[in-house]
Amino acid sequence: MIKNNGFKILIFLFFVLFISCEKEKKETTDDIYNTWEVVDFMSIESMLYSKNNNYNPVIEFKNDGSFSLKLDANNCFGSFEITGENNLKIGAAGCTKICCDSDFSNKFVEMLSQVESYSFEDNQLKLNVPE
Numbered sequence: 001m002i003k004n005n006g007f008k009i010l011i012f013l014f015f016v017l018f019i020s021c022e023k024e025k026k027e028t029t030d031d032i033y034n035t036w037e038v039v040d041f042m043s044i045e046s047m048l049y050s051k052n053n054n055y056n057p058v059i060e061f062k063n064d065g066s067f068s069l070k071l072d073a074n075n076c077f078g079s080f081e082i083t084g085e086n087n088l089k090i091g092a093a094g095c096t097k098i099c100c101d102s103d104f105s106n107k108f109v110e111m112l113s114q115v116e117s118y119s120f121e122d123n124q125l126k127l128n129v130p131e
Contacts, residue, residue, distance in 0.1 A: 052102040071105040
């Protein structure tokens, strides 16, 4: 019975040691292949584009060169290509036409094909449109 308890203690200590030695997860990312919430536009005119119920569209860039986009009511799909260091070309999005996406969502879809580059800042992906 003493040997059995010693074995249990040894397993417990090994488990605690294993858990305590795990590396901390990296909290930042610099990989475009991920799911991103579209929070805002960085322009003066951005206030003109209202959201429905403060909903933020979600875009996912996939490793196979495709993207999917979830708007307020509709879904969009398309392709993209990384053409150089931080250079990005996004093809026109094909979207369902169920109903009533917000002005914000519609403007985002419209701007996607104008994106020329991307950058990361504070764990956020920024899609850059000229001017």
